Amino acid sequence: MSSAQYLLENRPHSVAHLFLSRVEATPGREAYRFPVARDDGSEEWRSLTWEQTARRVKAIAAGLLALGLRTEERVAISSSTRVEWILADLGVMCAGAAATAVYPSTNGEETAYILADSDSRAIFVENAGQLAKVAAHQDALPGLRYAILFDPDPDPDPDPDPDPETAGVDGLDVLTLAELERRGDAYLAEHPDAVDSAVRGIAPEQLATLIYTSGTTGRPKGVRLVHDCWSYQAVAQEATGLVLPDDVQFLWLPLSHVFGKALISGQVQSGHVMAVDGRIDRIVANLPVVRPTIMASAPRVFEKVYNGIAARARAEGGAKYKIFLWAAKVARDHARTGQERMVTTGRRTVPLSLAVQHAVADKLVYGKIRAAFGGALRGSASGSAALAPDIGYFFAGAGVNVLEGYGLTETAAACTVNPADDFRVGTVGKPLPGTEVRIAEDGEILLRGPGLMRGYHNLPDKTAEVLESDGWFRTGDIGEIDKDGYVRITDRKKDLFKTSGGKYVAPSEIEGRFKALCPFASNILVIGDARNYCTALITLDESVIMPWAATNGLAGRPYADVVTSPEVHALVEGFVHRVNDDLQRWQTLKKFAVLPRDLDVEHGELTPSLKVKRPVVERTYADLVDAMYEGAREA
CATH class of the missing domain: 3.30.300.30 (ANL, C-terminal domain)
Structure with missing residues (x-):
């Protein structure tokens, strides 16, 4: 039995189980890095070890249990990407509850719809702005009882509540994250085995997460992802070699999106360092500080980086612009030729003349591009949309390997990914171990595997439209599979x-x-x-x-x-x-x-x-x- 097959067949019941095992195995290793503002307005990056993370996660989980949250009851999270999002999500899982992911950019009306449809009992909110959005629709949310603030209002209005860290909003009990953790610590003092017991009771088919598809039309649909979906993602990512224990991953993707959420599972399995900062305007500045070895991204980021590089070269004009245009062509030719030869001969080689040109271009241009990504990047996973092949070849030729993958909310993110040692631009790679892919007669891509959702929340008819009785899921995407098993997406079925x-x-x-x-x-x-x-x-x-x-x-x-x-x-x-x-x-x-x-x-x-x-x-x-x-x- 291969190691990948063993991992898949012996995966834990949940990421909560996996998390406790990770803490026990490497308690003193660094788990997360995150930026913190200094008093003078500057920033510094701080860290949490796995043991420190576990103390906070257990306090959050126990705090939720103290509030009366029970198995599979929903707890929403409405926040940008930050370390507290991860702590809250792990806390929800370790309490045996289920998380409802809400984009912080979602308007008040749609946020209220998601909270009501999911029947969320509590919500973590990033700040007073997110809280106000919920409070404005409180009349439509009778089941929502608690709100937990990551960032307390620095200048709150006077409140008669005797607890300075707890307030009320039209029947909604509001407390800070720090107060929830204190309540959790007190609960654990009386019930020391409460969180461990909750984790032991988690079953693989128990609801773990509701992620609402943003959709391009109509109301969002709640995708029911059980604990086994995330446990599968964790071991499948490691089995592909996508993440390694010594990696430093820069996480800026929205955690309310399934792509970002799945990365947490892979990181807990691997045990590598995760540097977390979701501020889009800080990505470029963060890269040389974090010096990531891996990073997941969306194609738009690579498009913007490429456009910025080309624009700067154009602005410099003259010989520098001509050198850039030449180097860009050499990068594409080098990557495309190497890939074609890899497919036909099994070796990623290029003619000597092209290799010499590439070496010169590397000294003049490509080294600066790699430095802009921090200088240590061995690969970047790209998903959520197609990357233009010419841009993929450009970065590959420059030594920034963009590994395209494919997945949907309904598949708990990745179901195919390009292998780092044989990635092919223009494809979304091969199926993850344990996932099956086939092409229907009309060209639609069909998927089957442990990562598949268990249906749309409260929408059995919609579920029946996409999930066949034999387990195959209709993706709505058109594609093909080549002789080596690489999948290529040609378009959305509805967009043709x-x-x-x-x-x-x-x-x-x-x-x-x-x-x-x-x-x-x-x-x-x-x-x-x-x-x-x-x-x-x-x-x-x-x-x-x-x-x-x-x-x-x-x-x-x-x-x-x-x-x-x-x-x-x-x-x-x-x-x-x-x-x-x-x-x-x-x-x-x-x-x-x-x-x-x-x-x-x-x-x-x-x-x-x-x-x-x-x-x-x-x-x-x-x-x-x-x-x-x-x-x-x-x-």
């Missing part, structure tokens, strides 16, 4: 459209090509369903287009004026023509419009995981879309 001429178009393919070619691009939405031809709505990255504008006669003008100017239209048109050169006639973009602002979560155009809500965008900009088809003839 047919032109009025009867030709099928996969919009994500065109969108990916455009993003790879146009360093100014932020988002693009290809349109053409039942239309004579394809068009596109395009948004531009403000941090990249504004420096270009400053040196091209548009200095001093606001972003909205810049992106809708004739000069920028001509700039973008050049990239559209280049994309069209490699497309079939019916795929080409005949017209496009540059939007006056970028798409965002606040306007409902992006999900919290930054997927484009196509119907919302098309409705919002219906006039622009209609104008691109006025007087249209068959093209």
Whole structure:
């Protein structure tokens, strides 16, 4: 029996079991790093060992038990990514309760819907702002009894409550995390075996987490993930070699998203260090401080990094820009050639002339790129959306290996991932050990394995639409599997459209090509369903287009004026023509419009995981879309 098979067949009942085993095995090893503000406004990174983490987790778990939380009762978490999120989640699991993940960016109305649908009894909130959002809808949440604040209000209003750390909000008992931990310590003093007993009582099929799909249309659906889903993720990640005990992982992804949540399981299994800071504007500054060996990310981050590198090179102009363009081509050629030879010969080799060019480019360009990622990165897992192959080849050639994977909320995150020793750009890798993948007759990807959800919460009909009686899950994605078992995603089934001429178009393919070619691009939405031809709505990255504008006669003008100017239209048109050169006639973009602002979560155009809500965008900009088809003839 292989070690991977042994791990899978002997996985613990829950991550709570795994956590206690981890603490016992390596109590003094560093578990988490996190930033803390100093009095002078600067920051320092502090650490928790596994033993210190366990003391806090057990106090939180016992505090929840003291509040009366029982098996599988839901406790919500509404916070950005920070170490307290992880402590709270582990505490909920060790109490035998179940966590309801809520994006902190979710508006009050939808937050109330999630809390009511999940029947959450308590909620961890990051700050007074998140608490106010819940309090405003308290009338619709009779089952919600407690709120636990990570960050107490530094200047609270006078409150007659005799406990200075406890307050009330319209029948909602509010206490700080510190107070919950103190109550937990007191509870453990009277019931020292309470948490260990709760963990021993956890069954693999017991509900562990409800994660609500952000969805691109309609109300979110609560995905029921049991303890065995996360336990499977933990051992499967280790079995792939994706994480190693000596790794330092930088975690900034939203923990309310299944991708971020799954990383916690893998880290507990491996025992490596996790540096936690979810502030997006601190990613670049944190990398040289943390010096991660692994990092999980979304494709948008790599796109922005690439665009930023290209923009700086362009701004320097002259020989430096020419060197960058040459080095970028060499990186792609080197990575693509090495991959092709690996597939055909089993060895990742390149011709001598290309190897020499790559060595020169490495000294001139690639070393600086690796340094920007901290200088120690051995791999970065990428998921939630497709990465444009040209960008993947660029980073691979520069020595920053982006290992694309594939998964959904319904699969407890990853179900396929690229192996570090034989990753293939343009694919999402091979199935995790224990997961099965097959392609239906219509091209839809079907999955089966321990990580699959046990259904949508309170929605048996919706569950029956995607879960077959024999355990296969319909993903809604179109793809293929090559002879070596690598999976390739070609599009979302619902996003494929047919032109009025009867030709099928996969919009994500065109969108990916455009993003790879146009360093100014932020988002693009290809349109053409039942239309004579394809068009596109395009948004531009403000941090990249504004420096270009400053040196091209548009200095001093606001972003909205810049992106809708004739000069920028001509700039973008050049990239559209280049994309069209490699497309079939019916795929080409005949017209496009540059939007006056970028798409965002606040306007409902992006999900919290930054997927484009196509119907919302098309409705919002219906006039622009209609104008691109006025007087249209068959093209």
